[in-house]
Amino acid sequence: MVIKTEKIADYELGLLYRDRAFQKVLEPGVYRMLRGQGQIEVVKLDLRAPLVKAPELQALYLTHPQVVQTYFLVADMGDGELGVVYANGKLAGLVAPRSVAFYGKLLRPVSLEVIDAATEIALPERLVAPLARLAAQDLVSKSLVAIAEVVSDHVGLLYVDGVLQSRLTPGRYAFVKALRNIQVVTFDLRLQTLEVTGQEVLTKDRIGLRANITAVYRVADPLKAVALTADLKDFLYKELQFALRQVVGTRTLEELLGDKLGINQAIANLLLPKLGEAGLEVSSVGVKDVILPGDVRELMNRVIEAEKTAQANVIKRREETAATRSLLNTAKLMEDNPILLRLKELEALEKVSEKVGNVVVGNGMDGVLEDLVRIRPRKA
Numbered sequence: 001m002v003i004k005t006e007k008i009a010d011y012e013l014g015l016l017y018r019d020r021a022f023q024k025v026l027e028p029g030v031y032r033m034l035r036g037q038g039q040i041e042v043v044k045l046d047l048r049a050p051l052v053k054a055p056e057l058q059a060l061y062l063t064h065p066q067v068v069q070t071y072f073l074v075a076d077m078g079d080g081e082l083g084v085v086y087a088n089g090k091l092a093g094l095v096a097p098r099s100v101a102f103y104g105k106l107l108r109p110v111s112l113e114v115i116d117a118a119t120e121i122a123l124p125e126r127l128v129a130p131l132a133r134l135a136a137q138d139l140v141s142k143s144l145v146a147i148a149e150v151v152s153d154h155v156g157l158l159y160v161d162g163v164l165q166s167r168l169t170p171g172r173y174a175f176v177k178a179l180r181n182i183q184v185v186t187f188d189l190r191l192q193t194l195e196v197t198g199q200e201v202l203t204k205d206r207i208g209l210r211a212n213i214t215a216v217y218r219v220a221d222p223l224k225a226v227a228l229t230a231d232l233k234d235f236l237y238k239e240l241q242f243a244l245r246q247v248v249g250t251r252t253l254e255e256l257l258g259d260k261l262g263i264n265q266a267i268a269n270l271l272l273p274k275l276g277e278a279g280l281e282v283s284s285v286g287v288k289d290v291i292l293p294g295d296v297r298e299l300m301n302r303v304i305e306a307e308k309t310a311q312a313n314v315i316k317r318r319e320e321t322a323a324t325r326s327l328l329n330t331a332k333l334m335e336d337n338p339i340l341l342r343l344k345e346l347e348a349l350e351k352v353s354e355k356v357g358n359v360v361v362g363n364g365m366d367g368v369l370e371d372l373v374r375i376r377p378r379k380a
Contacts, residue, residue: 002034003032003033003034004032004033004034004040005030005031005032005033006026006030006031006032006033006042007029007030007031008026008027008028008029008030008031008044009028010028011028011046011047011048011107012028012044012045012046012047013025013026013027013028013044013045013047013071013104013106014026014027014031014042014043014044014045015042015043015044015045015056015057015060016033016040016041016042017040017041017042017043018038018039018040018041019038019039020039020041022060022063022064022067025067025070025071026042027106043056045057045104047104047106047107048107050085050087050092050093050103050104050108050110051085051092051093051101051102051103052072052102052103052104053102054102057072057102058100061074061100061102068102071104071105071106072102072103072104072105073085073102073103073104073105073110073111073112074100074101074102075095075100075101075102075103075112076100077095077096077097077098077099077100077114078097078098079097079098079118080097080116080117080118080119080179081097081114081115081116081117082094082095082096082097082114082115082116082117082144082176082178083095083096083101083112083113083114083115084112084113084114084115084127085101085103085110085111085112085113086110086111086112086113087103087108087109087110088108088109089109090130091127091130091131091134092110093134093138093140093141094131094134094138094140094141094144094145096140096143096144096178097117097178097179115176117176117178117179118179120176121160121165121175121176121180121182122173122174122175122176123145123174123175123176127174128147128172128173128174129172131145131147131174132147132172132174135147143177143178144176144177144178145174145175145176145177145178146174146175146176146177146182146184147172147173147174148168148172148173148174148175148182148184149171149172149173150168150169150170150171150172150173150184150186151170151186152170153170153188153189153190154170154186154187154188154189155167155168155169155170155186155187155189155219155222156168156169156173156184156185156186156187157184157185157186157187157222157223157226158175158182158183158184159181159182159183159184159185160180160181160182161180161181162181162183164223164226167222167223168184185226187219187222187225188219189218189219190218191216191217191218191283192216192217192218193214193215193216194214194215194217194233194236194237194240195212195213195214195288196212196213196214196237196240196241196244197212198210198212199211199212199213199241199244199245201244201245201248201249202248202249203248203249203251203252203253203256204249204250204251204252204255205252205253207253207292209248209253209290209291209292210290210291211244211248211287211289211290211291212287212288212289212291213240213243213244213267213285213286213287213288214285214286214288215236215240215271215282215284215285216282216283216284216285217236217275217280217281217282217283218280218281218283219232219279219280219281220279220280220281221279222279223279224277224278224279225278225279225280228277228278228279229278232278232280235278236275236278236280239271239274239275240271240285243267243270243271244267244287246270247263247266247267247270248263251263256290257290260286260287263286263287264285264286264287267285267286267287268282268285268286271285
């Protein structure tokens with residue numbers, strides 16, 4: 001007689017088969033069995049991980065369910081059920097609908113929470129953080145739940161099987177996606193800027209130019225935004241293009257360059273009703289730059305130079321006329337007032353004396369005062 005010895009470790013369970021028929025479960029310990037009593041086989045199950053995966057355990061559950069339930073927590077899920085398993089009070093795993101999982105309860109306490117996946121979409125808030133950690137490590141869990149995060153100053157729209165379900169405020173959420181398609185679309189509610197640059201447009205007088213237009217906007221109503229357009233930024237980009245071409249195309253170059261505020265107001269009047277229907281709120285919009293072709297720019301510079309030259313000539317003639325008029329008025333005053341005339345002569349004498357070193361006169365002091373500078377002719 002040959003004795004076979006089997007050792008079952010503290011973290012193991014053994015399944016004893018004789019001639020491929022199940023006999024019993026071997027708990028931790030040392031076992032001696034006679035080989036002559038048939039073909040003996042012992043299948044060892046490692047219980048260190050909460051979830052035990054073994055084909056023999058699956059088969060044993062079909063034939064001896066009571067035996068399996070004695071040592072394992074059996075999570076046998078129905079068509080619309082999602083199992084949440086806890087080990088030592090911590091989330092240990094998820095069990096998909098229409099599947100069976102076995103969790104050893106010899107080394108640790110385990111429990112099962114069944115969620116009706118057919119009716120419940122959002123999971124309890126207490127499960128959100130544990131499920132987020134579990135989904136980051138386990139691909140199976142990631143396929144059963146969807147973790148969505150809506151950051152501050154954003155809003156989220158929850159779609160279930162392509163149908164808008166609800167609006168989500170900032171926070172983190174967990175949804176059951178084992179039986180349905182879950183999608184969360186987020187929108188930034190802060191002010192954003194969109195620039196349309198290098199647009200080639202023609203003015204009313206057929207002059208080609210390039211223009212850049214900028215809009216500052218925010219999403220005011222996300223529900224309207226998703227209902228009207230699939231790509232919000234592309235929609236706004238196209239509307240800015242059309243408004244710029246319509247406004248510039250109905251004005252001449254002179255009107256365009258001379259009334260920039262009017263151009264911006266005209267663009268805003270065209271855009272605001274359309275963007276309001278799309279759930280957008282525009283705080284400011286306007287033409288940022290107008291770039292003229294080289295030949296047109298050179299021609300404009302010449303026109304401006306000619307205008308400035310003409311203005312300078314007008315100012316010069318005006319000043320000359322004013323100076324002549326002033327001289328005429330002074331002459332009239334001196335003609336009627338001999339004392340004023342004499343003062344002018346003395347003023348001229350003073351200026352001459354400052355620039356001349358020596359003066360030779362033949363009539364003494366009277367010659368200096370009366371003959372050196374004389375404005376009025378001597379009387380006979």
